[in-house]
Amino acid sequence: MRFLIIPDKFKGSMTSEEVYRSFRTGVEQVLSDASFHFVKASDGGDGFLEAISMYKDCKRVAMKTLDPLGREISSYYLLDAKSKSAYIELANSSGMELLEPSERNASLTSTFGSGQQIADTIKKGAKKIYVGLGGSATNDGGIGIANALGFEFLDSNGNPLEPIGKNLSEVQRITQSYNYMEIKGIQFFTINDVKNPLFGKDGAAFVYAAQKGADAAMISELDKGLRNLSEVYVRQFGSDFSEVPGSGAAGGTGFGLKAFFKADFLSGITFILELSGIKEVLDTQKFDYIVTGEGKIDDQTLQGKLIQGVMELANSYNIPVLAVCGKLDVPLERLTSSGVQDVIEIGDPNKSLGYNMQNAKDLLQRRVYEYFKSLI
Structure with missing residues (x-):
């Protein structure tokens, strides 16, 4: 057999x-x-980089980043210099496993650390960036990543907001800061098999936030925040990505990568199986x-x-x-x-x-x- x-x-x-x-x-x-x-496989979540390393000849790049609560940690990503491709596992800097159960709070966590990794790959010459989504402790709509690459999210008084889940409802305008990182000519890909939209009963908050430390009231507020982020984006830039299957992945990180970096969505298991x-x-x-x-x-x-x-x-x-x-x-x-x-x-x-x-x-x-x- x-x-x-x-x-x-x-x-x-x-x-x-x-x-x-x-x-x-x-x-x-x-x-x-x-x-x-x-076959060593991954749907883009925990273990994504381990699976990649089995099938691609990549260099492991270690660096300091911030964890979901803003504390400095050691993390890493993979870089294939020959093809100028970088592979990032969101969970390595923004993952739930980085927090004690008592620390998990989807209102306070951010994907900023994963954005630091993306910024580092760009500085090292990456032209294709693959981000494996999954296992996140976050519900920030991807604004942590966007903030790390130079986007600012302003409240009604024009003040910059910390890129965490509870501040999504306060966003009134999106701008580029002085340290905005130029991404022209760089392709972004999300590796993920979750099909949820950004908000609503099947969205990021209602389906996944409870396991990230959110109670019923917090889930409702986070969902309103994700909806607000989408509405502000539509008002300023004219495109609505909230219903794209996968935009709700990793607390809305799928949306953030699509909206701010025009990421293409790739099936995680299909991607890995093709590599294998x-x-x-x-x-x-x-x-x-x-x-x-x-x-x-x-x-x-x-x-x-x-x-x-x-x-x-x-x-x-x-x-x-x-x-x-x-x-x-x-x-x-x-x-x-x-x-x-x-x-x-x-x-x-x-x-x-x-x-x-x-x-x-x-x-x-x-x-x-x-x-x-x-x-x-």
Whole structure:
């Protein structure tokens, strides 16, 4: 039996490589002649640069940036000098994992640190800048990035506003400051598979801000702020990008990159799979299963994350999908109707979340073994 394995990480418990190794060990205990092909993938979120480094010969550029709350940290991006291309992972400077749970507050966080990285790539000669979105702690509409590259956001008195979520409602005018960075001739790309609009019930605040520390009142205010930012932009520049699928990604960073830097939106999983050369593999080799998975399969999984991209790839080659997860939080029928043959849920319902996360590798190996043993 031949397996093509394209998993996401199980956040907080397993990297995608560890998912692959545990799955493989479980299968080999039952099927000694099984063969495996692993693809390191990312939908543009955490792990984006790791995936890029597997398929591109890039230099790792370390630098000091600001974290989502404005504290100095060490971060990095990838630079391909030959093609003058830079790769930035938003989560490296603006990510939720950089904050303690008690520090998470979508009203106070900013993407400014990621903007510092973008500015550095431009100074080093980059002409194509790929920004992997995902895992952000922010809901600032991308104005942090824009501010780092020289845009200013002014209130009704003409005073510059700090580029954080709670100030979005105060923006009345957008200008370029004295340190505006010239971006003519530079192409920007967002790498992401989220399709949400900027604001509204399916927008950045209502769908994602709660996990970034926002309560119901804050979510409503953040949504109003994103709407205001869009209205000010339309009034000054005449274009409305708020409904573009993906503009709500990473707390509206998709919108900011589109509006201020004319970024093209690219599918994260499609982008990585093309770099990996997996279509050439599928054109020349046969597989019995494509295996994917993540820590929790829920409604967000079906809104354009890595698993959905893998499902679409599998459907195009008529290969059944086997998904693995810590917890399945949607009806199985929603997955099977989209081409998933089965789901292996590894969490022990009689144990705590902490136990399941700490023992995820062993649980996955055991459940996979039991699953394939039952098929014999």
